[in-house]
Amino acid sequence: MKIFKKIIIALVIIIAIPLIAALFINGEYAVVRETTINQPKEMVFEYVKYLKNQNNFSVWSQMDTTMKKGFVGTDGTVGCYATWDSENEDVGKGEQEITKITEGERIDFELRFLKPFEATDNAYFMTESVDDNQTKIQWGFDGKMNYPMNLMLLLMDMEEMLAPDLEKGLANLKELLEKMPSTPTIEISELEVISQPILYIEEAASLNSEEIGAKMGAAFGEMMALMSVVKIEMTAAPLAITNEFSIQEMKWVFDCAIVADMPRGTELSGRIKSGTTYAGKVVKAVHVGSYEQSVITYNAIEKYMKEHNLSENGRSWEEYIDDPTLVAPEKLRTNIYFPVK
Numbered sequence: 001m002k003i004f005k006k007i008i009i010a011l012v013i014i015i016a017i018p019l020i021a022a023l024f025i026n027g028e029y030a031v032v033r034e035t036t037i038n039q040p041k042e043m044v045f046e047y048v049k050y051l052k053n054q055n056n057f058s059v060w061s062q063m064d065t066t067m068k069k070g071f072v073g074t075d076g077t078v079g080c081y082a083t084w085d086s087e088n089e090d091v092g093k094g095e096q097e098i099t100k101i102t103e104g105e106r107i108d109f110e111l112r113f114l115k116p117f118e119a120t121d122n123a124y125f126m127t128e129s130v131d132d133n134q135t136k137i138q139w140g141f142d143g144k145m146n147y148p149m150n151l152m153l154l155l156m157d158m159e160e161m162l163a164p165d166l167e168k169g170l171a172n173l174k175e176l177l178e179k180m181p182s183t184p185t186i187e188i189s190e191l192e193v194i195s196q197p198i199l200y201i202e203e204a205a206s207l208n209s210e211e212i213g214a215k216m217g218a219a220f221g222e223m224m225a226l227m228s229v230v231k232i233e234m235t236a237a238p239l240a241i242t243n244e245f246s247i248q249e250m251k252w253v254f255d256c257a258i259v260a261d262m263p264r265g266t267e268l269s270g271r272i273k274s275g276t277t278y279a280g281k282v283v284k285a286v287h288v289g290s291y292e293q294s295v296i297t298y299n300a301i302e303k304y305m306k307e308h309n310l311s312e313n314g315r316s317w318e319e320y321i322d323d324p325t326l327v328a329p330e331k332l333r334t335n336i337y338f339p340v341k
Helices: 002-022 041-048 051-056 149-154 158-178 209-230 291-307
Strands: 028-037 068-072 081-085 093-102 106-115 119-131 134-144 187-193 197-206 239-246 251-259 273-276 280-288 317-320 333-339
Touching: 028 158, 041 051, 041 119, 041 134, 041 158, 041 291, 051 068, 051 081, 051 291, 134 158, 187 291, 197 209, 197 239, 209 251, 280 291, 291 333
Parallel strands: none
Antiparallel strands: 028 134, 068 081, 081 093, 093 106, 106 119, 119 134, 187 280, 197 251, 197 273, 239 251, 239 317, 280 333, 317 333
8 A cells, every 4th residue: 555655645746846836937928029111100000900911911821721711890990800710720710809009009919719729818019110111010929828827838939939920920011011102092082873784704713813813814805705796895994893702711702894785685695694883872992003902992991981981882893994914013003992871
């Protein structure tokens, strides 16, 4: 029996030592990285304020292209949160909520990890003007592991785990924003539009510019071929009318449309259908620049509608004024329309 008592005592000691040690381990940690972006502070802050924009630069958002993503609330405002769910254990499942915004200075987030383990951390962006055209931005994480989980900090180097991904994310953000116009001219107006006859083909594509471009090119080519046979011409710039836009599924479902009045009795073939565009009140914005940069204009429209107490009243659409094969990306003009009430 003595030997069993000694074994039990030894086991108790082995278990007790780390638990006692955990009482003296600081469970708090903080990791922060910074970079300088050659753009005005207002532009940088306005971009990072929106959760959805993290899909364009965050390493974690790009780890699993098949993860399910969603948004609840109005992006860029306190209380809005993004959700993610991935089978990849390095990504897992969780939520990120905007908890505080100090306009032009700082955005605070709460990260709630649900799988493969439960934890709550804090994150933030801070922006500071270096000069009129340079901004220092910090991206930080901080959290606390409560007893006895704080013992894990002896085995985990949070600096080593988080810092490389923060640095890469900031490098992606710097590259992305420095390609954008410093002071994008966004003309926003309210007007009434009339209905127009269109030919259209519905397409679906992942949120990938190359795939979207290929799908549009094929659809517009198919419609133009029919129009050459029946001898009619397009009467306005081509359109893309949104049927569904899902960050969660990383998918855009849209109608490629050509404004054209088909002669009565014309038989449509294949995927081509006929219809009409929306008639009524809209908010119109003129985006100048590449299609990938249109998020800035969409953010501006969202802000405008909120400030003017307007709500969506139908499918939004884009009107492509310039031919991307003839006009430089930074000079491309795209009219974006949102039906409102």
